[in-house]
Amino acid sequence: DAMVIQNPRYQVTQFGKPVTLSCSQTLNHNVMYWYQQKSSQAPKLLFHYYDKDFNNEADTPDNFQSRRPNTSFCFLDIRSPGLGDAAMYLCATSRTGGNQPQHFGDGTRLSIL
Amino acid sequence: GIQVEQSPPDLILQEGANSTLRCNFSDSVNNLQWFHQNPWGQLINLFYIPSGTKQNGRLSATTVATERYSLLYISSSQTTDSGVYFCAPRETSGSRLTFGEGTQLTVNP
Numbered sequence: 001d002a003m004v005i006q007n008p009r010y011q012v013t014q015f016g017k018p019v020t021l022s023c024s025q026t027l028n029h030n031v032m033y034w035y036q037q038k039s040s041q042a043p044k045l046l047f048h049y050y051d052k053d054f055n056n057e058a059d060t061p062d063n064f065q066s067r068r069p070n071t072s073f074c075f076l077d078i079r080s081p082g083l084g085d086a087a088m089y090l091c092a093t094s095r096t097g098g099n100q101p102q103h104f105g106d107g108t109r110l111s112i113l
Numbered sequence: 114g115i116q117v118e119q120s121p122p123d124l125i126l127q128e129g130a131n132s133t134l135r136c137n138f139s140d141s142v143n144n145l146q147w148f149h150q151n152p153w154g155q156l157i158n159l160f161y162i163p164s165g166t167k168q169n170g171r172l173s174a175t176t177v178a179t180e181r182y183s184l185l186y187i188s189s190s191q192t193t194d195s196g197v198y199f200c201a202p203r204e205t206s207g208s209r210l211t212f213g214e215g216t217q218l219t220v221n222p
Contacts, residue, residue, distance in 0.1 A: 033209075037154075041214075042199060042212035042213060042214050042215055043156070043199075043212050044212075045209045045210070048209070057209075088154050090156060099143045099144050099163060100144070101144065101146055101158065101161035102146065102158075102210060103158065104148075104156045104158065106154075106155045107154050107155065107156070109154060
C-alpha cells in the first residue's frame, strides 16, 4: 500500500546531541510537511516543501532544519535538542493544491534525556 | 491566520451512545480534514470534507463552508473510538492546515 513511513517510532537522544528523524513516502506527492505535537496539544506545522522549495514557519526555532534530497524522502534535523523539544513529530504529504488532503505517517516520539 | 474552535473539549460516553463534535472556523476554507488520534499517537484521517456530507460506517461528517463550521457524528460509539478528535481546516489564502485543540473522547464499556 502507498503510504507515509516514519522511522524510528521512538527516538531517545541526549540533551544537546543532534538527532535526525526520517520520513519516506510512496505516494509520489510533491508536498511534504513536518509537524511538532507536544503533550496534550494540537499538531503545529514547523515547515514544508513544495518539491525542493523550502517553506519555514515564522515561529519555528532555529535549531530545527530539514532536508529533502528527493521526492520520496524528507529529514528533520534538530541540531541541539533541549528538553522542550520532546514531542511527537509527524510527517505528512499531499499533492499540490489547496484542496488536496494531507496524509500522515505514524509519527516519531522523541524523548530527551 | 484562521482561528479554529472545537467543542466540547472533553466528552465521556457510555458504549452505544451517539455524539456530535463541532468545529467552528473563522475564515473561508478550501480543505477541511477530521482526524482521530489514538492512544498510541497515530493520527488517522477520518474525512476530507471541505463541504457537504460524507459517511463512513458509524461516522459521518458535514461541513457548511458558508457558515464556517463542520460537524462530526459518531453513532453507536465503541471503546475503540476513544482518543482525541481533531478538526483541521485550510484557509483559502494559506498553505497550511490549522488544527483545533481537539475533543478528548472517552467511551466507557
